[in-house]
Amino acid sequence: xxxxxxxxxxxxxxxxxxxxxxxxGRNKARRAALASGAVRKGDKKxxxxxxxNPKNNKSxxxxxxxxxxxxxxxxxx
Numbered sequence: 001x002x003x004x005x006x007x008x009x010x011x012x013x014x015x016x017x018x019x020x021x022x023x024x025g026r027n028k029a030r031r032a033a034l035a036s037g038a039v040r041k042g043d044k045k046x047x048x049x050x051x052x053n054p055k056n057n058k059s060x061x062x063x064x065x066x067x068x069x070x071x072x073x074x075x076x077x
Contacts, residue, residue, distance in 0.1 A: 025054035029062050038064050046070035 013019060029047045033039045039047065048065045049056060 022054045025057060029054070029057045032057065033064060
């Protein structure tokens with residue numbers, strides 16, 4: 001059975017400057033994909049960073065994939 005989540009500790013992590021920059025990079029990639037027409041709002045697609053670095057938004061590093069694939073178990077194994 002999984003342990004209970006500590007939301008206060010998670011909030012501290014999400015507020016760190018490094019995490020804010022990573023989140024901004026992911027948002028920037030999503031906005032670029034929206035502008036280019038690669039994704040649409042509500043289409044159940046994610047912008048995947050192939051090298052795992054959300055600050056690297058080069059076109060060779062990003063791909064549009066399903067939410068299921070991008071958020072799947074493989075990422076945590």
